[in-house]
Amino acid sequence: MIERSDSTRGKILSILVDRDEMTRSELAEHLAADPSVHSSDVDHLEIVLHHKHLPKLEQNSYLEYDYRTGILVQSQDPREIRSQLEKQGHE
Numbered sequence: 001m002i003e004r005s006d007s008t009r010g011k012i013l014s015i016l017v018d019r020d021e022m023t024r025s026e027l028a029e030h031l032a033a034d035p036s037v038h039s040s041d042v043d044h045l046e047i048v049l050h051h052k053h054l055p056k057l058e059q060n061s062y063l064e065y066d067y068r069t070g071i072l073v074q075s076q077d078p079r080e081i082r083s084q085l086e087k088q089g090h091e
Contacts, residue, residue, distance in 0.1 A: 007036075008037065009056065009057055010088065011031060012027065012031070012049075012054075012057065013057070013081055013084075015031075016063060017078045017082055019074070020073065020074065021073040023071055024049055024054065025042070025070060027049060028042045028045040029042055032045055050070075054072065062076055062081065063075055063076075
């Protein structure tokens with residue numbers, strides 16, 4: 001289940017759910033363009049993603065994250081993720 005306390009992780013999954021894979025840089029750019037995200041600094045967001053959000057989402061089996069290349073690949077059925085996001089009001 002997606003943590004209710006962290007809307008950033010919900011946003012990450014909302015972005016990733018429609019893609020098979022993307023890079024950490026692309027994800028940071030998407031988040032920086034979202035006015036509800038606390039920072040528009042792409043470099044800062046990449047650091048926060050790398051150290052905080054992506055490891056947690058990987059630990060919970062939502063995605064696979066290659067730390068060396070920065071590539072993210074969803075690891076759950078997108079329909080299941082969408083269902084969880086809708087239940088928690090992230091979409």
